Amino acid sequence: MKRTALxxxxxxxxxxxxxxxxxxDLCQINLIKIADAQATLLATSENTKGDIDAMVExxxxxxxxxxxxxxIATTTQALQxxxxxxxxxxDK
Numbered sequence: 001m002k003r004t005a006l007x008x009x010x011x012x013x014x015x016x017x018x019x020x021x022x023x024x025d026l027c028q029i030n031l032i033k034i035a036d037a038q039a040t041l042l043a044t045s046e047n048t049k050g051d052i053d054a055m056v057e058x059x060x061x062x063x064x065x066x067x068x069x070x071x072i073a074t075t076t077q078a079l080q081x082x083x084x085x086x087x088x089x090x091d092k
Contacts, residue, residue, distance in 0.1 A: 027063050030075030031056065037082040048085065052078050 034056055038049075055078040062071040 027059070027068055027071040027075060030072065030079060031059060031063075034075060034078050034082065037079070037086070041082065041085065048081070052081060055081075 034052065038052065055074055059071045059074040059078070062068075062074060
């Protein structure tokens with residue numbers, strides 16, 4: 001009985017911690033997507049490239065500081081900007 005209770009507690013703790021790891025992974029996944037999109041984008045204005053590079057640096061700093069939610073927000077904005085460029089939309 002003690003082993004079952006202990007195993008249950010361990011599984012519960014692992015499940016509660018998993019969203020934290022998933023969020024950190026999302027930050028890293030977004031950074032990879034941005035790098036891939038920048039590599040495949042044919043032509044962007046120098047201002048746009050500078051803006052996205054600044055966002056990537058900001059996100060990396062946030063990630064290093066453990067501010068995962070801020071990193072996700074920053075990388076999501078950068079991805080949106082890149083997506084707008086690939087659709088021919090406004091990059092603002």
